[in-house]
Amino acid sequence: MLEGLINSIDPYILQILVNIGIAVILALGLNVITGMTGQLALGHAAFMSIGAFSGALLSLKTGVPFSINLLLSGTVTAAAAAVIGWPILRLTGDYLAICTLAFAEIVKVCLLNLEITNKALGLSVPPPRSPLPMPLTVLICVCLAIVASAFIANSRFGRALTAIRDDEIAAESMGINCARYKVQSFAISAFMAGVGGSLYAHFLGYINPSDFGFHKSVDMLCMVVLGGLGSIPGALLGAALLSAAPEFLRFMAQYRMLVYGALLVSLMVFRPNGLLGGVDSAAMLLRKLGLRRRCALPPREGS
Amino acid sequence: MRLQYYASRDKQQRFFTDFRQSGADSMFLQQLINGIALGSTYALIALGYTMVYGIITLINFAHGEIFMAGAFVGLLLVGVFKLNVFLAMGCAMLFCMALGVVIEFVAYRPLRRSSRLSALISAIGVSIFLSSLALMIFGANAKAFPEQAFPVQQIRIGNADISTLQILIIAVSAALMVTLEFIVQKTRIGKAMRATSEDYNTAALMGINVNRVISFTFALGSALAAAGGVLVGLLFNAVSFNMGLMAGLKAFAAAVLGGIGSIPGAMLGGLVLGVTEVFGVALGYSSYRDAIAFAILVLVLLVRPTGLLGEKMQNKV
Numbered sequence: 036m037l038e039g040l041i042n043s044i045d046p047y048i049l050q051i052l053v054n055i056g057i058a059v060i061l062a063l064g065l066n067v068i069t070g071m072t073g074q075l076a077l078g079h080a081a082f083m084s085i086g087a088f089s090g091a092l093l094s095l096k097t098g099v100p101f102s103i104n105l106l107l108s109g110t111v112t113a114a115a116a117a118v119i120g121w122p123i124l125r126l127t128g129d130y131l132a133i134c135t136l137a138f139a140e141i142v143k144v145c146l147l148n149l150e151i152t153n154k155a156l157g158l159s160v161p162p163p164r165s166p167l168p169m170p171l172t173v174l175i176c177v178c179l180a181i182v183a184s185a186f187i188a189n190s191r192f193g194r195a196l197t198a199i200r201d202d203e204i205a206a207e208s209m210g211i212n213c214a215r216y217k218v219q220s221f222a223i224s225a226f227m228a229g230v231g232g233s234l235y236a237h238f239l240g241y242i243n244p245s246d247f248g249f250h251k252s253v254d255m256l257c258m259v260v261l262g263g264l265g266s267i268p269g270a271l272l273g274a275a276l277l278s279a280a281p282e283f284l285r286f287m288a289q290y291r292m293l294v295y296g297a298l299l300v301s302l303m304v305f306r307p308n309g310l311l312g313g314v315d316s317a318a319m320l321l322r323k324l325g326l327r328r329r330c331a332l333p334p335r336e337g338s
Numbered sequence: 339m340r341l342q343y344y345a346s347r348d349k350q351q352r353f354f355t356d357f358r359q360s361g362a363d364s365m366f367l368q369q370l371i372n373g374i375a376l377g378s379t380y381a382l383i384a385l386g387y388t389m390v391y392g393i394i395t396l397i398n399f400a401h402g403e404i405f406m407a408g409a410f411v412g413l414l415l416v417g418v419f420k421l422n423v424f425l426a427m428g429c430a431m432l433f434c435m436a437l438g439v440v441i442e443f444v445a446y447r448p449l450r451r452s453s454r455l456s457a458l459i460s461a462i463g464v465s466i467f468l469s470s471l472a473l474m475i476f477g478a479n480a481k482a483f484p485e486q487a488f489p490v491q492q493i494r495i496g497n498a499d500i501s502t503l504q505i506l507i508i509a510v511s512a513a514l515m516v517t518l519e520f521i522v523q524k525t526r527i528g529k530a531m532r533a534t535s536e537d538y539n540t541a542a543l544m545g546i547n548v549n550r551v552i553s554f555t556f557a558l559g560s561a562l563a564a565a566g567g568v569l570v571g572l573l574f575n576a577v578s579f580n581m582g583l584m585a586g587l588k589a590f591a592a593a594v595l596g597g598i599g600s601i602p603g604a605m606l607g608g609l610v611l612g613v614t615e616v617f618g619v620a621l622g623y624s625s626y627r628d629a630i631a632f633a634i635l636v637l638v639l640l641v642r643p644t645g646l647l648g649e650k651m652q653n654k655v
Contacts, residue, residue: 075455122640125643126639127643129391129598130594130645133594134635134636136632137591137633137635138636140629140632141629141636144626144627144628144629145626257459257462260458260459264453291470292466292470292473293467293470293471293474295463295466296464296467297463297467298463299459299460299462300444300445300460300463300464303445303456303457303460303463304445307448307449307452307453308452309456
């Protein structure tokens, strides 16, 4: 039945939807470190590429089931992030940003020179060993990522991250171990990027280290900031808009990227906090449904 | 497009291997000269990053594209209008000054009071816009300066060969940096720049026209980037729409290495990166060329978290 449902969707649309799904996972991942913890990361494509290559290699060399493959590639990526995050997360602000950027470039160049990743030729990835069709796997992963993000945001852990974002010194003096929380959120963020990368590799069937350059990191960052930093629906919206935008702008042919750039600038100028930034979407939804009374001021938290 | 990109990389590669063939004893001096020439172009671009950052704490990601625009304007003037290289460089600098000011006015000024990340995304938008504009106008192929644009001769100093082009690059960069240092330290507007970077609000209260100072900073930085663009175009004999990306990232790395916000830091950082990169290539790590600069950056930041000459930031409550 599911097969029939998926087959009934136009393949072109389906492809866009899968792309959006993967983008959503990546954006939600970046949202954990940049949106919730407030640490600007400019090199998330590196984690995506680590996930993509470990997923591809797992498929090529071991042939484990796809679900295990996704978990393992996420874990490998998270471990890599923890190792690199431990020293560099001591840096603050833009020094951290440039360090993640530098790390991404180093990873890219290393993957371009390693024998196991087939150097600059890239890897062909076999189709995933899974009874579920690819779009469905992506959909399940997206749902899990959303649930996990919402869970993190509303947990003790998530509140600690928000505290670090709002004021690191105050958080530290309240007994929050900033260094540990930052590394943990970095690892979680990388885990999602790794899963997204592995999905990307198996969906496309071919990966090349040059695909995971600075532009990829910037794309992810744009999704998160455009939607509204730290907001989960924002990340969803940003990812959907930006991964669908090149398709919608296809009719403009060679003006496409030109318009895309101009669009980014004008969106930022007119909505500096992102499309859904500063909007409490859950409360808004409840109000629209008539489940909560309208009020002039948003209700204070905890009162 | 990719083929062309590699073609231009091939030229750069040849630039490095040319010098590797000279004798081993003269190697050190030779590579040092090459490194200083490459490093001074990085420093020229890095200065723009560092000045803008010092004043409005924005990483101006469009700066690499201004550098690219400068190279194209220079190429156009030399190739089509047959201007002298120096004149073309001057015009490119003027053009990029205007470009920098316009970009600041359109894309950054409305965002000055909002979060820094929004301004960053806006900068990225400008950078995508400019590079795709260049792709549309000039096509994907790397263009070269005409042969007679600048006659290159080799001069022998001790055991090393230095080309007139390298002398030109080092001399022009040094002259521009001295001029910049003069403007920042000795003139009225330079004093205003320093005051604004010290404290934006207080400077405004003291009667400094902050908007004009910021525009001026963008103009200065963009002019330096344009000069760097023409020089790099001559050095590698290749100007392409995507040359701004890697050069911009490396120059940004140089600015951070020296301590972002510090003008001598950017000069030092550019030279250090250029020299290490050339030595890394000479030692046979040419395929890791782009990673060398970033590896140095990460290592330095781990030891000195605010860069070589950066001020130690005080954590205030």
